[in-house]
Amino acid sequence: MSQHRETKAIRIQTPKTGEKEHATPLFLTSSFTYNSAEEMAAAFADDSLDVNIYSRFSNPTVDEFIAKIAALEEAEDGIATGTGMAAIFSTFMTFLSKGDHIISASAVFGSTHTILTKYLPKWGIESSYFNMSQPESITALIRPNTKMLYLETPSNPGLDIIDIEETAKLCKKHNILFVVDNCFATPAVQQPIRFGADLVLHSATKFIDGQGRVLGGVVVGRKELINPLYLFVRNTGPSLSPFNAWILSKSLETLFIRMDKHADNALKLAKSLDNHPKVSKVKYPFLETHPQYVIAKKQMNNGGGIVTFEVKGGVDAGRKFLNALQMISVTNNLGDSRSIASHPASTTHSKLTEAERNEVGITPGLIRISVGLEHPEDILNDILQALEKC
Numbered sequence: 001m002s003q004h005r006e007t008k009a010i011r012i013q014t015p016k017t018g019e020k021e022h023a024t025p026l027f028l029t030s031s032f033t034y035n036s037a038e039e040m041a042a043a044f045a046d047d048s049l050d051v052n053i054y055s056r057f058s059n060p061t062v063d064e065f066i067a068k069i070a071a072l073e074e075a076e077d078g079i080a081t082g083t084g085m086a087a088i089f090s091t092f093m094t095f096l097s098k099g100d101h102i103i104s105a106s107a108v109f110g111s112t113h114t115i116l117t118k119y120l121p122k123w124g125i126e127s128s129y130f131n132m133s134q135p136e137s138i139t140a141l142i143r144p145n146t147k148m149l150y151l152e153t154p155s156n157p158g159l160d161i162i163d164i165e166e167t168a169k170l171c172k173k174h175n176i177l178f179v180v181d182n183c184f185a186t187p188a189v190q191q192p193i194r195f196g197a198d199l200v201l202h203s204a205t206k207f208i209d210g211q212g213r214v215l216g217g218v219v220v221g222r223k224e225l226i227n228p229l230y231l232f233v234r235n236t237g238p239s240l241s242p243f244n245a246w247i248l249s250k251s252l253e254t255l256f257i258r259m260d261k262h263a264d265n266a267l268k269l270a271k272s273l274d275n276h277p278k279v280s281k282v283k284y285p286f287l288e289t290h291p292q293y294v295i296a297k298k299q300m301n302n303g304g305g306i307v308t309f310e311v312k313g314g315v316d317a318g319r320k321f322l323n324a325l326q327m328i329s330v331t332n333n334l335g336d337s338r339s340i341a342s343h344p345a346s347t348t349h350s351k352l353t354e355a356e357r358n359e360v361g362i363t364p365g366l367i368r369i370s371v372g373l374e375h376p377e378d379i380l381n382d383i384l385q386a387l388e389k390c
Ligand SMILES: *Cc1c(COP(=O)(O)O)cnc(C)c1O
Pocket: 083, 084, 085, 086, 109, 112, 152, 156, 181, 183, 184, 202, 203, 204, 205, 206, 215, 216, 217
């Protein structure tokens, strides 16, 4: 009997042990035992055997988390890593070699940009960048040695959206691996593989954990792509810890209802701020004024949990806004049950020049709200009183 994804997020479970526990136990064990020397020899002789050897290779708690994410993204298989960056780095290292070329969106997560610009060149891997609002510019960047196209949709923090289906078609035509960082949406909101993406990855640290407690990463896709990734992780060691996997698997049980509520709260907030005299621009994927609203409606189930707006008065007003908040947390994380505000121009991106910030969509007064699960009126009221003070 086939099940809905909401059910799979709850019911996929490591087989019960002799204790007949209802909830999955935490398998805190570094290694696993064998009944004989022959059984151990067989486990080591064949990489593809489905037996547990050592928790750097596989672990039942980690496997449960991978199985759930793969089911939610409707992918064949996956690997899990200790952080989102480890998932991204492992993907680059597995599929890119000396002499290869990668095309990436210019607005990607800061550390991803650092890998592309500072580390990949050390191994002779070149990169080119395109602006997410000009997807038609990708074709001109394709070279004979282009191996991968990499992007986030919606992007961080600009909330730019690209048509996954159209981009996947272009990649297929040129035999390019299409990798999507689906962190802002989660599989509850968007399934890039359904639209043709080859690999989907996540920082599980964000909405997947959902309560700002643990770090984790995951990559899912076809078995033929996951096999080499699995061997890379197994041999180089960025594996996810069973403890974090246990938390993340538990978090997935509530992913769908959480994302519905995040999106409800976010849409309410976006609509309430839309005509505020101190706010010049509100951006949210499901607001009709979003430049890629039609694409968002096509490929997303809801608008997600992130809203951005521009506070009038530039960098100074943005800083004052953060300082005036009473309930909403000021921190760089996102995807938490607690609402979070950040002002990139005076914090995470303060070292860049204004021109560099504009290039990646960070305008002087840009505020990013990761809308939490508090009562929507309490979130709005804190923002309204802070706007009065800037
Ligand atoms: C946070 C984040 C990452 C990095 O994940 P970590 O778990 O912090 O290593 C990658 N991509 C996006 C879009 C993120 O928001």
